Amino acid sequence: MKVLVIFESMYGNTRHVAEAIAQGIGEAAAVTTVAAADAKDEDLTAYDLVVVGGPTHVHGMSRPTTRHGAVEAAEKPDNPLTLEPDAESDGVREWLASLGQVTGKAAAFDTRLDANPLLTGRASKSIGKKLRKAGFTLVAEPESFLVDKRTVLAPGETERASQWGRALIGTDSA
Numbered sequence: 001m002k003v004l005v006i007f008e009s010m011y012g013n014t015r016h017v018a019e020a021i022a023q024g025i026g027e028a029a030a031v032t033t034v035a036a037a038d039a040k041d042e043d044l045t046a047y048d049l050v051v052v053g054g055p056t057h058v059h060g061m062s063r064p065t066t067r068h069g070a071v072e073a074a075e076k077p078d079n080p081l082t083l084e085p086d087a088e089s090d091g092v093r094e095w096l097a098s099l100g101q102v103t104g105k106a107a108a109f110d111t112r113l114d115a116n117p118l119l120t121g122r123a124s125k126s127i128g129k130k131l132r133k134a135g136f137t138l139v140a141e142p143e144s145f146l147v148d149k150r151t152v153l154a155p156g157e158t159e160r161a162s163q164w165g166r167a168l169i170g171t172d173s174a
């Protein structure tokens, strides 16, 4: 089984979650992890499952303006956040827009603030909707992984992400 994990990340949390998901998947399948900015040339027909995730920005997927806002926030003096190298590059939104009609299996995830999802929004819901519209069948409900107000991944989320990865390919014994 071959799995592609595509992620977008401003401050590293979604990349970390993507890597943890890939680690869980990688225990039983061949997994490739790629930033959304570099994913346009991936041959999706080569994969049995495509897993796509990004940060929640303004209740949904990031867009150029919110990415720019994220960069500006990180560049403020005394801000402890570290920007990912391709923070202002194309993200999951642009990758999804570049998809033609496809077939196959997919799953969506996001990172977001640890609060009521009715208030925070969930990028994974929009990602899942777009994946379905492109022709993918979702193998799991869109999933969120949580960060705190300091944009630090909440305790236990790394292991939960690995477990979610295992569950996606049916090897989760928990």
Ligand SMILES: Cc1cc2nc3c(=O)[nH]c(=O)nc-3n(C[C@H](O)[C@H](O)[C@H](O)COP(=O)(O)O)c2cc1C
Pocket (backbone or CB within 6 Å): 008, 009, 010, 011, 012, 013, 014, 015, 055, 056, 057, 058, 059, 060, 066, 067, 069, 070, 073, 111, 112, 113, 114, 119, 120, 121, 147, 151
């Ligand atoms: C411009 C901007 C808008 C955001 N809007 C939301 C939001 O609407 N809901 C939410 O839960 N988190 C929001 N956040 C917090 C992000 O979800 C959080 O920074 C992200 O999950 C961290 O992932 P990353 O480290 O991969 O960038 C926002 C962050 C930024 C920079």
